[in-house]
Amino acid sequence: MQTFWQDSNLDSLPIPTITKTCDIIREMTVPFVENVEEHKELVSDLEILVKNGKVLQKKLHTLQQQLGGNRSWLRPFWDDTYTSNHKKIAGVSNYAFQLNKASLKEQQPLEYLILGIVNLALSIEENELLPEKIGDQFLSMEMFHHIFYTRVPGEQQSLLQRSLLKGEIRIGVVHQGAWYLITVADAKHRLVSPNSLATCLTSIRKGNVKGATKSLIGAMTTMTASEASQFRNQLQKKQINRLSLKNLEETLFTVSLDEDEVKEGQNQFLFGEASNRWFFKSLQLIQSVTGEIGLNFEHAGCDGSNWVYLLSQLTMNEPVQSDLISFSDLSILPLKWQLDASDHEIVRQSNVDFINESKKHYTVLVKDDTLCRQLFKGEQISPDACLQLAFMAAYYHQRHRFPSIYESVSMRHFYEGRTEVARPMTNEAHYFISAFVGNKNSDITIYELLLKAIASHNKMLKQNQIGQGAERHLLGLSFVITNLEESMYLKIMKNSTFLRAVKNSISTSSLSSPLISQFIFSPVVDNGLGIGYGLLTTGLQVAITGNQTDFVLVKEYSLLVRSYLEKIAQLIKRFS
Numbered sequence: 001m002q003t004f005w006q007d008s009n010l011d012s013l014p015i016p017t018i019t020k021t022c023d024i025i026r027e028m029t030v031p032f033v034e035n036v037e038e039h040k041e042l043v044s045d046l047e048i049l050v051k052n053g054k055v056l057q058k059k060l061h062t063l064q065q066q067l068g069g070n071r072s073w074l075r076p077f078w079d080d081t082y083t084s085n086h087k088k089i090a091g092v093s094n095y096a097f098q099l100n101k102a103s104l105k106e107q108q109p110l111e112y113l114i115l116g117i118v119n120l121a122l123s124i125e126e127n128e129l130l131p132e133k134i135g136d137q138f139l140s141m142e143m144f145h146h147i148f149y150t151r152v153p154g155e156q157q158s159l160l161q162r163s164l165l166k167g168e169i170r171i172g173v174v175h176q177g178a179w180y181l182i183t184v185a186d187a188k189h190r191l192v193s194p195n196s197l198a199t200c201l202t203s204i205r206k207g208n209v210k211g212a213t214k215s216l217i218g219a220m221t222t223m224t225a226s227e228a229s230q231f232r233n234q235l236q237k238k239q240i241n242r243l244s245l246k247n248l249e250e251t252l253f254t255v256s257l258d259e260d261e262v263k264e265g266q267n268q269f270l271f272g273e274a275s276n277r278w279f280f281k282s283l284q285l286i287q288s289v290t291g292e293i294g295l296n297f298e299h300a301g302c303d304g305s306n307w308v309y310l311l312s313q314l315t316m317n318e319p320v321q322s323d324l325i326s327f328s329d330l331s332i333l334p335l336k337w338q339l340d341a342s343d344h345e346i347v348r349q350s351n352v353d354f355i356n357e358s359k360k361h362y363t364v365l366v367k368d369d370t371l372c373r374q375l376f377k378g379e380q381i382s383p384d385a386c387l388q389l390a391f392m393a394a395y396y397h398q399r400h401r402f403p404s405i406y407e408s409v410s411m412r413h414f415y416e417g418r419t420e421v422a423r424p425m426t427n428e429a430h431y432f433i434s435a436f437v438g439n440k441n442s443d444i445t446i447y448e449l450l451l452k453a454i455a456s457h458n459k460m461l462k463q464n465q466i467g468q469g470a471e472r473h474l475l476g477l478s479f480v481i482t483n484l485e486e487s488m489y490l491k492i493m494k495n496s497t498f499l500r501a502v503k504n505s506i507s508t509s510s511l512s513s514p515l516i517s518q519f520i521f522s523p524v525v526d527n528g529l530g531i532g533y534g535l536l537t538t539g540l541q542v543a544i545t546g547n548q549t550d551f552v553l554v555k556e557y558s559l560l561v562r563s564y565l566e567k568i569a570q571l572i573k574r575f576s
Contacts, residue, residue, distance in 0.1 A: 001130055001131060002127045002128070002131075003123075003124060003127045003128065003129040003130070003131055003141050003144060004127060004131070004141050004142070004144075004145075005131065006131055006138040006141075007140055007141055007142055007415055008069070008070065008415075009138075010070060010138065010140055010413065010414060010415040011070065011413075011414055011415070012064070012069075012070040012071060012072060012073075012414060012415055013072040013073065013074055013411065013414040013415070013416070013417055013467050014414075014466075014467040014468070015057070015060050015061060015064065015073060015473065015476070016467070016468050016469070016470070016473045017057075018049060018050055018053040018054065018057055019050060020468055020470075021049075021470040021473045021474065022046045022049055022050055022492075024463070024468075024469070024470035025046060025470050025492060025498065026042075026046060027426070027427065028423040028425070028426070028470070028501055029042060029497050029498055029500075029501045030427050030430070031402050031425050031426075031427065031429075031430040031501075032402070032404070032497050032500040032501045033497050034497070038496060038497050039497075041495060041496075041497070042492075042495055042497045042498070045491045045492040045495045045498075046492055048488070048489060048491055048492075049489060049490065049491075049492055052488075052489040053477065053489055053490075055486065055489065056477040056480050056481065056486060056489060056490075057477070059480035060073050060476050060477065060480060061073075063076075063480065070415040071415065071416060072414065072415060072416035072417065073476060074416075074418075074472055074475070074476055075416045076479075077475055077476055077479040078418060078475075080157075080479070081475070082299070082300035082301075083157050083158045083159070083160065083300060084156065084157050084158070087224065088222060088223065088224050088357075089151070089221070089222075089225075089279050089280070089298060090221060090222040090271070090274070090277070090279040090354060090357075091222075091267075091270055091271050091354070091357055091358060091361070091522055092522055092524075093298075093299050093300070094270070094279060094296055094297055094298050094299055094521075095270070095296075095297055095299060095304060095509075095519070095520065095521035095532070096267075096269040096270040096294055096295060096296045096297070096518075096519075096520045096521070097269070097294060097295045097297075097307075097511075097515075097516045097518065097519055097520075098262070098269055098292065098293075098294045098516070098517050098518035098520070099113075099292075099293045099294065099295065099515055099516065099517065100514060100515055100516060100517040101291075101292070101293075101517075103514055103515045104293065108194050108195075108197075108198050109291075109293060110201065110255070110285070110287050110293060111194040111195075111197040111198045111201070112194055113285065113293065113314070114171065114184065114197065114255065114285065115184065115191050115192075115194060115197065116314040116315060117253070117283075117285075117310075117314070118169060118171075118184050118185060118191060118252065119191070119315075120310055120313055120314065121148055121163075121165060121169075121252055122165060122169075122185075122189055123313075124144050124145075124147070125165045129141075129144065129310075129313065130313065132309045132412075134413075137413050138413075139410075139412040139413055140412045140413070140414065140415050140416060140417050142415065142416050143301065143302040143303070143306050143416075143418075144302075144306060144310075145162075146160065146162045146301050146302070147282060147301065147302050147306055147307075147310065148162070148163040148252055148253060148282055148283065149161055149162050149163055149281075149282045149298075149301050150163065150249045150250075150251075150280055150281055150282070151225075151280040151281075151282075151298055151300060152232075152249065152280070153223075153225040153226070153228035153229040153232060153280070154225065154226075154229050155225075155226050155229050155230070156226075158225050158229075158300075160300055160301050161249060163250070163251070163252050163253075164250075165189070165252070167187045168183050168185065168186055168187055169183070169184055169185040169189065169252055170182060170183050170184065170247075170250070170251050170252065170333075171184055171251050171252055171253055171254065171255055172248050172251040172253075172254040172255070172278065172281075173201065173204055173254070173255045173256075173257065174218065174254065174255070174256050174257065174275075174276050174277075174278070175204050175205055175207075175256075175257040175259075175276070176214060176259060176275070176276065177214040177215055177216060177217075177218070177273075177275035177276065178204075178212035178213065178214045178215075178334070178335075179212055179213075179217070179244070179248060179334075179335040180204055180209060180212055180332055180333060180334050180335065181247055181248070181251065181332070181333040181335065182197070182200055182331060182332055182333075183331040184197065184252075192331070200331070200332055201255075201257065203332075204257060204332075205257050209332055209334060210334070211334035211336070212334035212335055212336065213334075213335065213336045213337045213338075214275075215275070215337050215339060215347070216274065216275045216344070216347040216348060216350075216351050217275070217337050217339070217347060218273075218274050218275050218276060218277045218278055218279075219274040219275065219347040219348075219350040219351040219354060220232065220235075220347060220350065221274075221277065221278050221279035221280045222274050222277075222279060222350050222351070222353070222354040222357075223350050227350075228280075231343075231346055231347075232245070234343065235339075235343065238338050240336050240337070240338050241337055241338055241339075244335040244336060244337055247333070247335065248278065248335060249280075251281075253281055253282070253283040253284065253285065254278045254281050254283075254284050254285070255284075255285045255286075255287070256272065256276045256277060256284055256285070256286040256287070257276075257287055258272060258273065258276055258286060258287065258288050258289060259289050260272070260273070260288060260289060261288055261289055261290050262288045262290065262292045262294075265362045265363050265364065265551065266358075266362075266363075267358065267361050267362075267363050267520060267545065268286070268288060268294065269286050269294025269295070269296055269518075269520065270296065270361070270363075270520050270521070270522065270545075271354070271357075271358035271361070272286065272296075272358075274350065274351045274354045274355070275351065277296070279296070279298065280298065281298060282297060282298045282301055282302070283295065283296075283297060283298075283307075284296040284297075295307070303410070303418055303419060304509065304511045304519070305410050305412065305511065308511050308512075308513045308515075308516070311513065311515050311516075312513060312515070314515075360547055360549065361522055361523075361545055361546070361547065362545065362546060362547065362551040362554050363518075363520055363543055363544065363545040363554075364543075364544050364554050364555055364557075364558040365518060365541065365542070365543055365544075365558075366540070366541070366542040366543075366544065366558050366561060366562055367539065367540065367541050367542075368539065368540045368562070368565075369538065369539040369540075371540055371565055371566065371569055380451065380454070380576070381454065381572055381576065382454050382457060382458055383535050384457075384461075384510060384535060385424075385453070385454040385457035385458060386454070386565065386568050386569075386572075387533060387535065387540075387542070387565065388405070388407060388424040388429075388457060388508065389424070389429060389432065389433065389436075389450070389453055389454075389457075389564075389568065390561050390564040390565040390568060391403075391405065391424075391506055391508065391531060391561060392405060392424065392425060392429060392433055392506075393433050393436055393437050393560075393564040394557055394560035394561045394563075394564055395505070395506060395529075395557070396433050396437050397437050397560055397564075398553065398556060398557055398560060402425055402430060402433070403425065403505040403506045404423075404425065404500060404501055404502060404503040404504055404505045404506070405423065405424050405425050405504075405505065405506040405507075405508065406421055406422075406423070406502075406504045406506065406507045406508060406524075407421070407422040407423070407424050407461075407508050407509070407510075408420075408421070408422075408508070408509040408510070409421070409422045409461060409464040409465060409469070410465075411464075411465070411467065413465070414467060420464040420465075420467075420469035420471070420472050421464075421469060421470075421471040421472070421502075422460055422461055422464050422469070423460070423501065423502075424457055424460070424508075425501075426453065426456040426457065426460060427456070428449070428452045428453040428455070428456035428457075429453045429456065429457065431449055431452070431453070432446070432449040432450055432452070432453040433453075435449055436449070436450075436564070436567075443571065443574070443575075444575065446571065447571045447572075447574075447575045450568065450571060450572075471502065474490070474492075474493060477489075477490060478490055478493065503525060504524050504525055504528065505525060505527075505528050505529070506528065506529045506531060507521070507523060507524045507528065507529070507530050507531070508530075508531040508532075508533065509521070509531075509532055509533075510532075510533050510534065510535060511532065511534055512534040512535050512536050513534065514536065514538070516534060516541075517541060518532070518541065518543045519532030519533065519534060519541075519543055520532055520543045520545060521545065522545055523545060523546060523547070526547075527546075527547060527550070528546070529544060529545065529546050529554075529557070530544075530545040530546075531543070531544050531545070532545075542558075542561065544557060544558050544561070
């Protein structure tokens with residue numbers, strides 16, 4: 001079965017009606033209306049959109065017709081949003097997994113992981129990776145065409161440069177700021193052996209491979225796109241830098257050999273030493289000095305669900321012996337850089353800024369092997385809804401206000417589908433949390449409110465899953481505006497109540513895999529929380545990342561999440 005054979009048969013992403021989008025906005029903003037005047041303004045702004053939005057809606061339908069076939073009307077806007085993003089990528093627009101040691105090869109886990117991923121990249125290139133399915137539903141594999149890439153920064157627009165698997169395949173390896181290229185497959189795509197790769201990586205760790213320049217060059221990838229573009233252009237004026245940069249950007253992915261231990265709360269796999277990272281790569285493999293392995297991803301080209309599926313297809317078996325090639329010193333190429341005083345100062349300052357940024361973040365892990373089994377109680381109970389309600393209840397308990405909360409929903413059953421935004425703070429969730437945290441009602445009443453909140457959550461998710469979400473639609477409408485008058489049709493996007501509802505005080509995403517022990521990403525707003533979680537019948541893992549300056553609050557919040565989740569589980573056990 002070929003990788004992309006079903007993509008042409010998938011439905012295209014539907015365009016919601018203006019009325020439907022306004023109905024969703026009206027519902028999701030109810031918990032955030034603070035007074036009568038705000039409510040009147042909200043109603044007025046929605047009426048403007050209903051009355052005039054058909055002009056923008058027509059443009060979206062025209063665009064979809066122009067794209068042809070089953071292509072997504074959202075795709076051009078999505079790509080433009082990510083590639084014209086001038087914010088910093090490192091620690092902000094990337095995310096990380098820490099891998100479960102038990103799921104990896106006991107001996108030479110990094111080497112087998114590297115070669116396994118190279119094998120999968122070749123399978124994609126040869127259209128041999130099995131297409132992903134949920135039940136009988138095939139998912140769009142389109143993003144796998146460019147899952148391996150390098151972001152090349154530009155002044156106005158960055159380029160996602162796809163890694164081409166032509167000729168020899170090389171990876172970039174960095175240790176203490178010194179970069180090397182390793183050939184992991186020859187021109188016939190025969191892989192090196194795990195033992196040979198291990199010998200090479202050990203030599204690099206021990207400093208036995210001479211000739212590489214130790215530098216802070218990796219700090220370039222912690223800059224904004226425009227800053228990095230200017231620095232890159234300056235760097236390339238020298239031939240030695242131009243060649244090293246070209247070689248590094250053409251590698252399939254990078255491997256960071258760290259000298260740090262993984263310490264509680266410090267986000268080594270999300271941040272780490274800037275000199276030992278290349279955040280413009282779609283994939284960085286990172287190994288701590290004590291052997292823990294993490295993966296860091298650049299988010300522009302594909303989503304976490306794609307990487308989870310790719311990792312699920314890994315086999316840790318040794319390749320057939322006849323397919324292996326022997327390793328030689330010629331397979332390791334040290335990279336050299338020539339930075340003048342001003343270049344050194346630029347990357348030095350970027351490194352300082354990155355260190356300061358990383359110190360602002362603190363992650364607490366919540367793990368439980370029994371709670372999930374109590375929450376998987378049949379169709380009426382949704383473990384995901386229960387966890388989202390616990391997140392919101394803990395926030396309300398701690399900060400005495402209802403949070404704007406974001407939940408990522410996969411849209412990959414549509415061609416070129418990525419994600420939609422779900423808003424778990426529904427009116428029903430609002431009523432449940434008020435009663436639950438306040439503890440002013442009987443347990444049976446709270447349980448009934450819980451069931452209503454779960455039902456509204458499930459309804460909202462299904463609405464998003466069939467392409468009827470509001471916020472991606474608003475994004476599309478905003479991108480087709482061509483004059484001031486049309487911009488007034490979307491006054492709702494500047495409405496104070498709407499902005500409170502979409503502030504994303506809590507940003508959440510769920511990726512469940514026995515391979516992953518932590519799924520980590522940063523908050524998207526100051527004093528916010530970034531929560532990556534996995535729900536399996538065998539256990540629960542939640543990584544909560546917040547501000548380091550408020551690390552006591554982050555720890556307290558994690559305890560409250562566990563406490564409220566346990567209380568929800570007790571209600572379910574008692575009354576279901």
